Amino acid sequence: MSPARSRLRIAVLAMALAAVLSTGCSLPGARRDPIPLVAQVDLPRFMGHWYVIGFIPIFLEQDAHNGIETYVLAQDGSIATTYRYRDGGFDAPLETRRPRGFVEPDTGNALWGMQFIWPFKGEFRIVHLEPDYSVSIIARNARDYVWLLAREPGMDDTRFEHYRGLIAAMGYDAGQFVRQPQRWPESEPRPPLQAAPLQGASGANQAEAPAHRSGFGGQGQIPPGRP
Numbered sequence: 218m219s220p221a222r223s224r225l226r227i228a229v230l231a232m233a234l235a236a237v238l239s240t241g242c243s244l245p246g247a248r249r250d251p252i253p254l255v256a257q258v259d260l261p262r263f264m265g266h267w268y269v270i271g272f273i274p275i276f277l278e279q280d281a282h283n284g285i286e287t288y289v290l291a292q293d294g295s296i297a298t299t300y301r302y303r304d305g306g307f308d309a310p311l312e313t314r315r316p317r318g319f320v321e322p323d324t325g326n327a328l329w330g331m332q333f334i335w336p337f338k339g340e341f342r343i344v345h346l347e348p349d350y351s352v353s354i355i356a357r358n359a360r361d362y363v364w365l366l367a368r369e370p371g372m373d374d375t376r377f378e379h380y381r382g383l384i385a386a387m388g389y390d391a392g393q394f395v396r397q398p399q400r401w402p403e404s405e406p407r408p409p410l411q412a413a414p415l416q417g418a419s420g421a422n423q424a425e426a427p428a429h430r431s432g433f434g435g436q437g438q439i440p441p442g443r444p
Contacts, residue, residue, distance in 0.1 A: 252356050252387050254327035255346045260296075260320070262350050263343075264288045267366035269302070269397045270352075271377060273389065275362055277314075280305050282398045286366060287410060288318070295319050296329065299410060307400050311407060345383060354380065360388045370399040 269284035278284065284302035291297050296318030303309040318329040318341060330338030345354035355364040365380050377396065385391035 249358060249360065249388060251358050252342055252344050252360075254324060255343050256325055256327075258326040258343055258346065259350075260290055260326050263326075263346075263353075264290050264296075265368075267353065267368065268370045268399055269364055270367045270370075270372050270399070271365040271380070271394055271396050273361070273363050273393045273395075274397075278302060278304075278397075281312075282307050282309065283370075283400065283403060284397050286364075298331065301407065301410070302397075303403075307398070308404055344387065345380075352380070354384065356384075356387060356389075360390075363387075363389055363394065365394075370401055 265288065267286045267288075269281070269286060272278070274281065281302040281304060284300065287299045287301075289297040298314075298316050298318055300314040300316075302312055304312045314333070316331045316333045316339075318331050319338065320326050321328040321330065327343040329341035329343075331341040332338045340357045340359075342356045342358070343353060344356045345352070347353070350368070352365070352367045355366065357363070363384055365377075365384070381391050381394055384394055
């Protein structure tokens with residue numbers, strides 16, 4: 218595919234995705250009680266790499282494998298987001314999406330607007346977060362899409378069913394919630410993920426802390442021996 222055609226494809230997909238995520242909450246009959254947010258999110262601690270363990274997927278990721286979402290806090294307070302997955306199998310080409318998150322004020326950092334293309338923003342609600350920041354659930358009030366994220370790629374069936382129950386209790390159809398296949402290491406190593414450093418009070422790259430806990434290097438590259 219030529220570079221021009223590739224750029225056009227990416228633009229079309231971004232527009233379609235933005236339309237889906239920005240209109241999901243305003244469909245007739247879709248209004249329901251809001252799903253409660255977690256009380257407070259420590260943004261620097263939340264940054265880093267998250268494996269997509271389970272989901273009710275949007276159309277672009279229905280056959281996603283080995284999905285990893287990476288968050289980096291930018292100097293302007295927005296969240297530089299990279300979602301990389303293999304589309305169709307463990308050895309399929311790597312797909313990359315790069316939306317940007319905008320934290321809504323007075324929400325304890327738990328409500329973001331995720332922007333794939335200006336000016337559309339999709340709802341991103343952090344509705345569950347383990348105290349050690351090992352597992353999180355991202356939901357939408359429309360109860361259409363949901364993502365179960367974890368710092369490690371493996372999750373046993375007992376824990377997975379526990380989180381499925383939490384998602385069902387939020388009003389989702391649990392029958393639509395499925396695992397995203399995760400198998401590591403990959404046969405073809407991913408190129409390093411270049412991301413701007415997280416700026417904190419000390420000026421240090423604080424994004425390395427959650428990445429290290431997840432077994433990743435500071436640049437977001439998965440080592441050959443993973444997991």
